[in-house]
Amino acid sequence: MTLFDPPAPLAERLRPRTVAEVVGQTHLLGPGKPLTRLLNSGRLPSLILWGPPGVGKTTLARLVAGEVGSHFIGLSAVSAGVKDVREAVLEAEARRGRGQKTVLFLDEIHRFNKAQQDALLPHVESGLLTLIGATTENPSFEVNPALRSRARTLVLEALSKDDIRALLERALTDPRGLEGVRMEPEALELLARLADGDGRRALGTLEAAAVLANPVTEEAVTEAFGKHLPAMDKGGEDFYNLISALHKSVRGSHVDASLYWLARMLEGGADPLYVARRIVRIAAEDVGLADPQALRLAVAARDTAEFLGRPEGDLALAQAVVYLALAPKSNSVYTAWKRVVRAVQEGETLPVPLHLRNAPTELMKGQGYGKGYAYYFDDPAGSFAQAYLPQGAELDLYRPGTEGWEGRVQERWRKLREAHGEGEQETEN
Incomplete structure (x- = not known):
């Protein structure tokens, strides 16, 4: 082992070798649970594994392929393309000739575009490839319906603090882990909490903290962990x-x-x-x-x-x-706007009344544009008496709320309705 041949990361070294070694996901792997029943049947359908980072999606894919005796091909949708899928198909055809099935694991499957996902369809449908796709994004939005209908979606959960604690303890005792490294109980509890359900993050932080202190302290964990940024896919x-x-x-x-x-x-x-x-x-x-x-x-x-x-x-x-x-709340304008947009989209296009039309030329005035318009400041009563909606339009759009400013002006709104001959309407709660 030299500087030019560094050891694999701790998370990779501790990757479970059997399904029994998997930590967490007991809703899928416990007795009588869905994935357990599938493995016991000896027949593996195509799967979509949906869950947050660091919960074992890749590990599960490798293990279930091995459990049913299938050849495993792993691709990442970040770097793979249709050419890689074609090569996987050729390899699967060759192995089928020797009596072996093939599992194609596609990590980050949501990063494959529609055309790339469509390229998988005929080979999944024919049974040449058993597809296992892994994604942190909701498959309902990110995986084509045609491909989704040919695969069973299994939801993986973030690891619990007990699960993370078990992973850390394994790392400190397993020969593949951190031999000779000890960890203060308080430091272990802190890291189990900070990991936020991500096993890979927990093991990576432990490995870094072990370089800083032995036994690993809370201070070493804090320094190794760095600034905690809440998990969030900006577009997901x-x-x-x-x-x-x-x-x-x-x-x-x-x-x-x-x-x-x-x-x-x-x-x-x-x-x-x-x-x-x-x-x-x-x-x-x-x-x-x-x-x-x-x-x-x-x-x-x-x-x-x-x-x-x-x-x-x-x-x-x-x-x-x-x-x-x-602040007090009111959605009266929001709901009024939705009503009027629907009325405009679905209703008849009615002309603007003549007395409300603009009349910048003598010709327009001769056509009656603007004739009879009652200017509010000269004739308030006439202004209220004239029509403002197209003839035949009957609308009841704005209904003030009872909170804040609207609650204080309800009486004026009621009087305005009466002045316009529209009568009193109920307000919204």
Whole structure:
């Protein structure tokens, strides 16, 4: 062993050699569980393994291929292409001639585009290849329906703290692990918590910490772990789940939850300006006219975040989120706008009444444009009496909420409806 021939990483050295050595995923591998039943049957269908990083997707693929006696071909969709798939097909055909089946493992399958995924279809359908795809993204969005229908999706879970603890203890006692390295109990507990369900991260941190101190201390674990960035795929399901949680927490007026999800997004690497745009949307959609200042503050926070950048601009976004969470809520304009857009899209195109039309030329005036228009400041009563909607249009769009500014102006809204001859309408709760 030399500097030019370094040992494999700890996580690779400790990769389970049998299904019995797998830590976690007991919902799939316990007695009578789905993957156990499949292996006991001796027939392995194509699979999609969906789960977070570091939970054993690659390991499981290798092990189940070995359990059923199939040849294993591993590809990564990050670097592989259709050419690599063709080569795998040729190898599988040669092995089928010798009576052996082939499992094609495709890591990060969500990174294959539609054409690349389609290239797999005929070989999966014919049974030449048993496909095992691994993904951290929701297969419903990232895997073609045709391919998804030919594979069974198994959901892998993040490892529990007990699972991580068992992995670390194995690393300290297994001959393939860290011989001669000890670890303080407090350090082990700290790393089990920091790993956030990622076994590969836990083992990599332990290996680095063992270089810094023996026995491994809490300080060594903290130094080896570095800054903790919450896991989040910036373009994947986690990202949209986090932005949804932020929006719904603000709408629900829960200040602490709103701040928590905001921090999760920003610390996870989300574009602050995307988050800012969502905050502006919340101000318009969920606070609305219950607090007309909310939109101004949200736009100001967006401008501040752009002007200052991170991390200074984060404070402006946090200020806006707290303000919006505390603000009274109204979606009256949001729902009114949805109603009117639907009415315009589905209804008849009605002409603008003549008295409301613009009349910049004598010809237009001769056609009656603008004739009879009652100017409010000259004739308030006439202004209220004239029609503002096309003839035949009957719309009931805006219904003020009861909170904040809207609650205070409800009486004026009611009187305006009466003055326009529209009668009193119920307000929204």
